[in-house]
Amino acid sequence: MTPSTAAIISIVVLIFLFLLKMPVAYVMALVGFLGFIWMVSVPAALGIIAKGFWTMFSSYDLTVVPMFVFMGAVAFYAGMGGRLYDTAYKFFGQFRGGLALATIFACAGFGAMCGSTNAEAAAMGKVTLPEMKRYHYDDSLATGCVASAGSLAILIPPSALLIIYGILTEQSIGRLFAAGILPGVLLTILFAITIYIVCRFRPALAPPGAKSTWKEKLTSLTGVVEMFLLFALVMGGLFVGWFTPTEAGAVGAAGAIVIALARKRLSWKAFLNSLADTTRITAMVFLIVTGAIIYSYFMAVTRVPFELSAWVGGLGVSRTVIMVIIIFGYLIGGCFMDSLAMVTLTVPILFPLILSLGYDPIWFGIIIVLVAEMGVITPPVGINVYVIKGVVPEVPLETIFRGIFPFLAAIMACIFILIAFPQIALYLPNLLF
Amino acid sequence: MERNMGSNKIASFEKLVVLISKWSDRISQMAVAAMMLVTIANILGRMVWRPIYGTFDYVSFFSVIVVAFALAYCAVQRGHISVELIVVRLPRRVQGIIGCFTNILSLGIFVIVIWQCMVFAERMIRTKQVTMTALLPFYPFIYIIALGCFFLCLVILVDLIKSLDKAVKG
Numbered sequence: 001m002t003p004s005t006a007a008i009i010s011i012v013v014l015i016f017l018f019l020l021k022m023p024v025a026y027v028m029a030l031v032g033f034l035g036f037i038w039m040v041s042v043p044a045a046l047g048i049i050a051k052g053f054w055t056m057f058s059s060y061d062l063t064v065v066p067m068f069v070f071m072g073a074v075a076f077y078a079g080m081g082g083r084l085y086d087t088a089y090k091f092f093g094q095f096r097g098g099l100a101l102a103t104i105f106a107c108a109g110f111g112a113m114c115g116s117t118n119a120e121a122a123a124m125g126k127v128t129l130p131e132m133k134r135y136h137y138d139d140s141l142a143t144g145c146v147a148s149a150g151s152l153a154i155l156i157p158p159s160a161l162l163i164i165y166g167i168l169t170e171q172s173i174g175r176l177f178a179a180g181i182l183p184g185v186l187l188t189i190l191f192a193i194t195i196y197i198v199c200r201f202r203p204a205l206a207p208p209g210a211k212s213t214w215k216e217k218l219t220s221l222t223g224v225v226e227m228f229l230l231f232a233l234v235m236g237g238l239f240v241g242w243f244t245p246t247e248a249g250a251v252g253a254a255g256a257i258v259i260a261l262a263r264k265r266l267s268w269k270a271f272l273n274s275l276a277d278t279t280r281i282t283a284m285v286f287l288i289v290t291g292a293i294i295y296s297y298f299m300a301v302t303r304v305p306f307e308l309s310a311w312v313g314g315l316g317v318s319r320t321v322i323m324v325i326i327i328f329g330y331l332i333g334g335c336f337m338d339s340l341a342m343v344t345l346t347v348p349i350l351f352p353l354i355l356s357l358g359y360d361p362i363w364f365g366i367i368i369v370l371v372a373e374m375g376v377i378t379p380p381v382g383i384n385v386y387v388i389k390g391v392v393p394e395v396p397l398e399t400i401f402r403g404i405f406p407f408l409a410a411i412m413a414c415i416f417i418l419i420a421f422p423q424i425a426l427y428l429p430n431l432l433f
Numbered sequence: 434m435e436r437n438m439g440s441n442k443i444a445s446f447e448k449l450v451v452l453i454s455k456w457s458d459r460i461s462q463m464a465v466a467a468m469m470l471v472t473i474a475n476i477l478g479r480m481v482w483r484p485i486y487g488t489f490d491y492v493s494f495f496s497v498i499v500v501a502f503a504l505a506y507c508a509v510q511r512g513h514i515s516v517e518l519i520v521v522r523l524p525r526r527v528q529g530i531i532g533c534f535t536n537i538l539s540l541g542i543f544v545i546v547i548w549q550c551m552v553f554a555e556r557m558i559r560t561k562q563v564t565m566t567a568l569l570p571f572y573p574f575i576y577i578i579a580l581g582c583f584f585l586c587l588v589i590l591v592d593l594i595k596s597l598d599k600a601v602k603g
Contacts, residue, residue: 017535017538018515018516019516019518019519019520020519020520020531020534020535021515021516021517021519021520021521021531021532021535022515022535022538022539023508023513023514023515023539024513024514024515024516025513025514026513026538026539026542026543029542029546030538030539030541030542033542033545046545046549046552047549049545049546049549050546050549050550050552050553050575051553053546053549053550053578053582054550054553054575054578057496057497057500057501057578058493058494058496058497058574059493059496060489060492060493060496062496063468063492063493063495063496066465066468066496066499067468067469067472070465070469243476246472246492247472247475247476250468250469250472250473250476251473251476253469254469254473272462275462275465275466276458276462278462278465279458279461279462279465279499279502279503279506279507280458280503280506280507280510280512281512282461282465282499282500282503283461283499283500283503283504283506283507283512283513284507284512284513284514286500287500287504287507287513288513288514336516336518337516338514338516340514341514380518381516381518
């Protein structure tokens with residue numbers, strides 16, 4: 001059997017076991033291990049198991065995950081999403097579609113504290129949906145808006161997905177975080193434009209909310225100012241080199257705790273809940289990355305990633321066409337698979353191809369995040385949609401899925417803008433590092 | 434009657450496993466807090482006086498504790514990502530049979546992980562390997578990974594027993 005056949009068989013086995021509901025991390029470790037036995041030898045395969053688990057579990061680089069997850073969890077339990085929404089509401093609530101706009105901006109703000117889309121969708125869904133309901137917003141628009149905007153969490157730093165991409169491809173986490181900022185702003189604006197267009201054509205979907213005076217608007221800012229200061233300290237410190245990514249995460253977590261305590265918003269129980277969320281997500285992320293690493297050891301000995309890149313390179317097709325095909329593949333894959341699992345599985349295979357096509361690895365990280373954002377909202381397994389369904393059980397799933405389509409178009413537009421103007425992602429990292 | 438006693442035993446075994454994984458998760462939570470505190474102390478230390486020697490090693494080792502001890506409870510909460518799309522639509526008995534199959538595979542891979550971690554740790558003891566700065570020995574932390582995976586195996590075993598039950602009774 002040729003190495004490429006072994007690689008293809010491994011992918012078939014992988015997908016088969018995924019469909020049998022075996023956890024993705026276990027499957028990747030198992031198939032990687034068996035593949036290594038097939039390609040090399042039993043002792044070598046046994047060797048990569050211990051090596052994979054030890055190097056990943058004790059990796060200093062990966063400790064950035066629990067720290068930023070902890071920061072997000074504290075922000076979640078301390079109700080910081082609610083305060084951001086209050087402020088955004090005071091500024092935009094009175095306009096037609098204003099509550100939806102406020103939701104988008106509050107989500108963008110909360111994305112600067114939180115790096116996981118489902119946590120953000122849950123946090124913001126609980127806060128924004130009752131309000132939109134009160135003003136008779138269309139269910140579809142309201143739920144679609146918060147499910148989609150929740151995905152901003154993984155684009156605007158900190159971002160769990162960018163960290164994992166950085167570890168898998170050995171890229172600087174700081175550069176990746178810096179690269180996420182402008183595309184995050186761009187996507188926020190595109191989401192806002194989407195709402196404007198929807199309201200323009202169907203004003204009944206999103207009636208205006210309560211008016212607030214300028215005094216109220218300005219006082220509401222005091223509720224969020226410390227969060228932006230914390231974000232500036234954490235990201236600024238990371239960008240100018242005061243902190244390693246892990247240190248930035250630790251400062252963020254400690255800062256979030258201090259802010260929450262000062263505002264008397266963090267009970268002992270909420271603190272313990274944030275710790276519990278942190279360990280659960282950390283275990284999930286580390287195990288899936290470990291599985292992906294073991295599988296990628298096997299993939300590397302088959303040399304398929306390199307052959308794939310040589311083969312595609314020899315086709316003589318324009319690289320933009322190849323990129324569009326890759327993105328389309330992710331869009332389809334994202335419908336059926338968890339985005340995190342899909343990224344950890346595919347990035348080691350595709351990465352040599354991306355480099356050989358001459359794309360910037362940092363830029364591709366941002367594209368991966370955007371396709372993952374589509375993955376978390378597309379049917380049938382868009383995780384954010386299920387999170388929102390958990391918040392408003394009375395709204396049918398179909399209604400929520402119908403609501404995400406305009407926003408899906410906005411994410412696609414964002415991807416195409418980034419393909420045409422990669423500088424949007426690369427300007428800040430090149431300026432700062 | 435016998436069957437009832439059997440299912441009682443299974444229920445108490447499950448309770449025990451959940452309890453173990455919960456407590457191990459608590460250790461993991463403490464390690465998260467410790468990781469944050471050591472990191473902050475190191476930053477403050479280097480600002481005012483001098484950094485804490487070996488922070489890098491301590492944080493890496495806390496990371497081992499965080500992850501290894503959280504694996505099992507994460508599995509109890511179904512926190513490890515899986516694709517549920519197809520299996521949930523199948524009849525109970527088929528779900529049970531599939532569950533037996535995948536749980537045996539899962540047990541298999543984690544038993545190998547435990548075994549290999551033990552082998553690796555023994556090698557580290559023999560060669561007296563320690564970290565570069567804090568001079569901590571590696572092996573206790575490799576045993577911790579093995580222990581964490583052992584707890585995870587217990588959770589998988591409970592799942593296997595339940596799947597068997599589903600497969601037999603439908």
